Amino acid sequence: MTEPQTPAPPAGMNGAPGPLMRIVKNQKIAFLLVGGVNTALGTAWFILWQLLIGEQYGYHAAIVLGYLCNVLCAFAMYRYLVFRVRGHLLRDLLRFFVVNFGAFVANISLMTIAVSVFHFPPIPSQLVVTAVMAVVSFFGYRDFSFRRKSQAPTS
Numbered sequence: 001m002t003e004p005q006t007p008a009p010p011a012g013m014n015g016a017p018g019p020l021m022r023i024v025k026n027q028k029i030a031f032l033l034v035g036g037v038n039t040a041l042g043t044a045w046f047i048l049w050q051l052l053i054g055e056q057y058g059y060h061a062a063i064v065l066g067y068l069c070n071v072l073c074a075f076a077m078y079r080y081l082v083f084r085v086r087g088h089l090l091r092d093l094l095r096f097f098v099v100n101f102g103a104f105v106a107n108i109s110l111m112t113i114a115v116s117v118f119h120f121p122p123i124p125s126q127l128v129v130t131a132v133m134a135v136v137s138f139f140g141y142r143d144f145s146f147r148r149k150s151q152a153p154t155s
Contacts, residue, residue, distance in 0.1 A: 018084040030082045031142065038077060039134045042070040046126050059115060059122040060108060067104050071097070083146045092146060099140035103133045 024030040045066035054062050075096045079085060085092065107129055114125035 018081045020081045027082060031078070032138070034077045034082050035134060035138060035141075038070065038074040039130055041073065042066055043127065043130050045069045046130075047123060050122060050126075054122065059111060059126075062122075063104075063108055063111060063126075067100075067107075071100050074100070078141060078146065085146055085148060095145040096141070099137060099145050102140065103137050106136070107133055 018030065020030040020034065021027060024033065043066075046062050049062035049065040049069075050059055053065075075093060078096070079092060107126075110129045110132070111122070111125055114120045114129065115122050
């Protein structure tokens with residue numbers, strides 16, 4: 001009887017699979033599930049801030065505050081639940097922020113166009129922009145934030 005094989009991490013990552021792998025068994029699906037939870041959480045933060053301060057300070061403030069509330073949680077979920085990489089904590093965090101900040105700038109830009117140019121309402125606009133940013137961010141996290149060079153076997 002052969003033992004079940006541990007799936008290889010995507011994009012050259014290494015390290016033990018995270019705890020979510022006990023349930024999901026596929027690291028790419030685990031990645032997407034955490035991304036979905038993170039996207040929903042980020043959207044909830046935006047909606048909360050928009051409802052609390054949007055009328056007074058505008059949707060840009062709601063986007064900034066939602067981003068700040070969500071980014072470290074997202075980093076921890078990806079790093080520990082999905083990839084379980086070791087070492088390079090600050091490098092991984094910096095790379096994660098690069099991907100996140102790129103999505104953040106794109107988010108504000110797309111929201112400005114949707115709300116200020118096309119006069120769409122902020123909350124539905126954010127839902128559409130979030131869906132687009134989720135797809136783009138997936139590739140950034142997979143191929144850049146948590147990427148590890150494969151190590152050559154030692155003799």
